[in-house]
Amino acid sequence: MRRVTSWWRTATLLGLVAVLSFSMLAYAAPQKITIMVKDKDDIGRWQVAVERASQADPALKGFTIVYETPPDVNVAFFAEFGAKDAPDIVSIDSFEVPSWAEAKYLYDITDQVEAWDGWAQYPTSLQEIVKDQGRVYALLKQTDVRIVFLRKDLLPYALGSQWQPLSWGELLSMARSLKATGMEYPLAIQSGRNWGESTAMQAVLPLLYGAGGVLYNQEKGKWVVSSNAYMDVLDFYETIYKEGLANPDVPTVASPWMTARSDFQAGKTAILFDGQWAWGAFRSGGSLEVPNADCNVGFMRIPGKDGGFSTFSGGFTWAIANKGLDVPPAHPKEAFELISAYCSQEGIAEHAVETNSVAPRLDAVDVPEYAAEKYLSWCTAEVLPYTHYRPALSEYPQVSEQLRLLVERVATFKMTPEEALSEYAKAVAQIVGADNVVDELGLL
Amino acid sequence: MKRRERIVLVLFLLTPLLTYLIFRLALVPYGIYYSFTDMSYVGRKAWDWGFVGWQNYQHLLSDPEFLESCKNSFIYAVLCGLVGQFWLGFFIGMLIWEGKLKGGIRGWLATLLSGIAIAAWVTTDTAAGFEWFAMFAKSGGMVNGFLGLFGVGPIEWLKTGGGWLGIPTALYALMIANVWKGTAFSMVMFSTGMEGIPREIYDAVKIDGANRWQEYFYITIPLLRYMFPFVLLMLFSGSFNQFGFLWILAGRAWPQANIGIYSYIVAFSRFQIGYGAAIAVVLGVIYLIFGLLQRKLRTEPEIVTGK
Numbered sequence: 001m002r003r004v005t006s007w008w009r010t011a012t013l014l015g016l017v018a019v020l021s022f023s024m025l026a027y028a029a030p031q032k033i034t035i036m037v038k039d040k041d042d043i044g045r046w047q048v049a050v051e052r053a054s055q056a057d058p059a060l061k062g063f064t065i066v067y068e069t070p071p072d073v074n075v076a077f078f079a080e081f082g083a084k085d086a087p088d089i090v091s092i093d094s095f096e097v098p099s100w101a102e103a104k105y106l107y108d109i110t111d112q113v114e115a116w117d118g119w120a121q122y123p124t125s126l127q128e129i130v131k132d133q134g135r136v137y138a139l140l141k142q143t144d145v146r147i148v149f150l151r152k153d154l155l156p157y158a159l160g161s162q163w164q165p166l167s168w169g170e171l172l173s174m175a176r177s178l179k180a181t182g183m184e185y186p187l188a189i190q191s192g193r194n195w196g197e198s199t200a201m202q203a204v205l206p207l208l209y210g211a212g213g214v215l216y217n218q219e220k221g222k223w224v225v226s227s228n229a230y231m232d233v234l235d236f237y238e239t240i241y242k243e244g245l246a247n248p249d250v251p252t253v254a255s256p257w258m259t260a261r262s263d264f265q266a267g268k269t270a271i272l273f274d275g276q277w278a279w280g281a282f283r284s285g286g287s288l289e290v291p292n293a294d295c296n297v298g299f300m301r302i303p304g305k306d307g308g309f310s311t312f313s314g315g316f317t318w319a320i321a322n323k324g325l326d327v328p329p330a331h332p333k334e335a336f337e338l339i340s341a342y343c344s345q346e347g348i349a350e351h352a353v354e355t356n357s358v359a360p361r362l363d364a365v366d367v368p369e370y371a372a373e374k375y376l377s378w379c380t381a382e383v384l385p386y387t388h389y390r391p392a393l394s395e396y397p398q399v400s401e402q403l404r405l406l407v408e409r410v411a412t413f414k415m416t417p418e419e420a421l422s423e424y425a426k427a428v429a430q431i432v433g434a435d436n437v438v439d440e441l442g443l444l
Numbered sequence: 445m446k447r448r449e450r451i452v453l454v455l456f457l458l459t460p461l462l463t464y465l466i467f468r469l470a471l472v473p474y475g476i477y478y479s480f481t482d483m484s485y486v487g488r489k490a491w492d493w494g495f496v497g498w499q500n501y502q503h504l505l506s507d508p509e510f511l512e513s514c515k516n517s518f519i520y521a522v523l524c525g526l527v528g529q530f531w532l533g534f535f536i537g538m539l540i541w542e543g544k545l546k547g548g549i550r551g552w553l554a555t556l557l558s559g560i561a562i563a564a565w566v567t568t569d570t571a572a573g574f575e576w577f578a579m580f581a582k583s584g585g586m587v588n589g590f591l592g593l594f595g596v597g598p599i600e601w602l603k604t605g606g607g608w609l610g611i612p613t614a615l616y617a618l619m620i621a622n623v624w625k626g627t628a629f630s631m632v633m634f635s636t637g638m639e640g641i642p643r644e645i646y647d648a649v650k651i652d653g654a655n656r657w658q659e660y661f662y663i664t665i666p667l668l669r670y671m672f673p674f675v676l677l678m679l680f681s682g683s684f685n686q687f688g689f690l691w692i693l694a695g696r697a698w699p700q701a702n703i704g705i706y707s708y709i710v711a712f713s714r715f716q717i718g719y720g721a722a723i724a725v726v727l728g729v730i731y732l733i734f735g736l737l738q739r740k741l742r743t744e745p746e747i748v749t750g751k
Contacts, residue, residue: 074485099486
């Protein structure tokens with residue numbers, strides 16, 4: 001009898017200790033939200049965003065925010081996800097959104113963004129860029145655009161306040177008039193494999209879409225391998241190189257951007273297709289400073305073939321991650337409050353000003369600090385509404401390689417536009433499968 | 445040995461052995477297993493992956509990037525190890541040994557030379573990689589600066605296209621850097637080997653009227669020949685094996701620089717884990733062959749003393 005009593009006593013004691021220590025542990029570990037950042041400078045902006053979100057929802061003050069800055073964020077994320085301990089918020093390239101969503105890494109925030117007033121401020125293309133199968137998985141914090149730089153001081157005629165060409169024809173006649181002044185190569189455009197992805201993003205794709213074409217037909221889910229728009233783009237390239245408007249070395253030299261940008265700086269080239277960030281090199285204090293850059297460098301939107309404008313964008317996002325495979329995040333509501341605070345009108349404007357990037361929200365231009373950045377706010381207000389985005393499909397990198405080869409063959413006169421497009425159509429059909437292509441010109 | 449001592453000894457041995465078992469050997473079966481799957485880190489295949497048999501291995505045979513990385517690995521290992529480090533190491537080893545014999549200023553120079561070679565050898569891959577990266581810069585790099593004195597260049601050293609004899613320029617650059625870095629091994633091996641050759645043999649041929657070069661040709665090289673296969677194999681596999689050094693110098697921009705780098709890029713940059721594992725398994729098999737060959741080689745001299 002006595003034995004039983006002592007057994008009970010011990011068990012009760014142990015049980016009490018266990019309960020006590022567990023409750024103490026629970027008390028000692030406050031709820032936390034983990035944010036994995038790629039760029040350590042984002043932490044400072046996060047602290048501001050957390051403050052902003054806590055004012056709207058005081059309950060957030062009960063959370064500890066933990067920042068993770070691993071050297072290789074992707075691999076660190078995969079490991080933590082595998083251990084069912086993924087961070088709540090991650091930074092990913094917009095291009096990775098579909099593949100991450102399909103891997104079940106990302107939490108679907110469609111309902112949350114629809115109830116959020118900031119969502120409508122993103123242009124349609126930038127809403128689409130963070131979607132997979134029609135569902136939203138991330139918010140863009142920053143973006144970029146492609147434009148045409150102009151050396152206004154070298155033009156042989158006086159410019160009014162409006163020098164924007166409204167069609168390819170106007171752009172070409174601008175180049176021809178410069179050629180007539182004796183400028184050897186008035187125009188520089190990405191024209192080959194040596195430019196890497198820039199050939200697709202900075203030139204071929206904006207031109208293709210500006211001619212009414214598409215690379216990928218979303219509705220049919222097929223790649224367009226030939227169309228009149230493709231032929232228009234190739235004719236445009238052929239004209240440029242046949243008339244000697246562009247340096248024939250540019251499609252093949254090892255570092256073509258250096259050639260093109262230093263020619264632009266030196267005044268050997270006056271029209272340059274490039275990403276908006278290239279201004280950082282040309283402005284005063286930049287690595288390729290153009291004399292009196294503020295006056296002498298003009299910015300033009302990439303004109304469409306017969307009107308309209310076109311550009312391409314990418315950018316980095318914040319997304320909410322699942323804890324692990326089929327384990328949802330612990331605090332999706334609070335995590336969304338945080339990323340929407342980061343991507344608020346002020347947050348986006350601050351991020352853009354501090355990182356010298358383009359704000360993806362149209363209302364960022366109403367924030368005085370961003371409006372003061374005349375160039376960036378011009379990019380947001382005037383260029384971004386015309387933007388498109390690359391199809392984020394696994395075959396894209398290989399298709400892009402073919403796009404580069406396509407224009408390189410025309411620019412170097414290895415093939416006529418018809419021959420080059422026919423080769424391109426065959427190569428893409430092989431990459432994506434003959435059933436997954438639209439061949440409008442019947443080249444296959 | 446006392447029982448107590450034995451326990452302590454076993455405990456000391458157990459720690460590295462267990463670490464090796466858990467963190468290295470235990471992962472090998474996983475790698476082999478994944479190489480037969482279509483597992484990926486992104487997209488649907490991150491969770492919906494499965495067994496695909498030999499598919500990854502079949503794909504290897506028709507993957508131009510893999511074939512290019514194989515070609516580069518072999519060219520690099522053969523030219524660095526067999527041609528560059530081996531003969532350069534032999535030559536420096538010879539100078540050092542001569543210096544030691546003569547003493548004086550020559551001895552002093554020999555010590556300096558071996559010091560420099562060993563310093564290059566023990567410099568960490570990271571530091572050496574960055575160092576050469578800076579030296580190979582097209583403008584402002586030391587290599588082009590030096591060549592500029594003779595009116596050569598500037599050469600774009602780390603360019604992965606072009607080059608001579610079908611070998612990309614970047615591979616030449618990597619080989620120059622690696623010969624610099626890895627020559628000390630053969631140098632140490634050979635100069636030690638030379639010291640082990642009995643003096644009487646040299647004295648004998650000297651009386652017969654042999655000159656310095658004949659001494660090397662008829663005495664030193666034949667008597668050191670037993671070392672050649674071993675040193676060659678070590679140098680070859682050492683260069684074949686290289687990762688960190690090449691990764692820093694060129695790997696990020698050149699996925700096909702060698703098989704190891706290509707495997708890493710496929711697995712951790714393109715996130716095709718299954719395929720990346722298959723490449724790593726092929727690499728593992730090649731190492732295994734090196735290992736087996738190495739065990740077969742004799743490392744004892746043929747003649748210990750002059751008869």
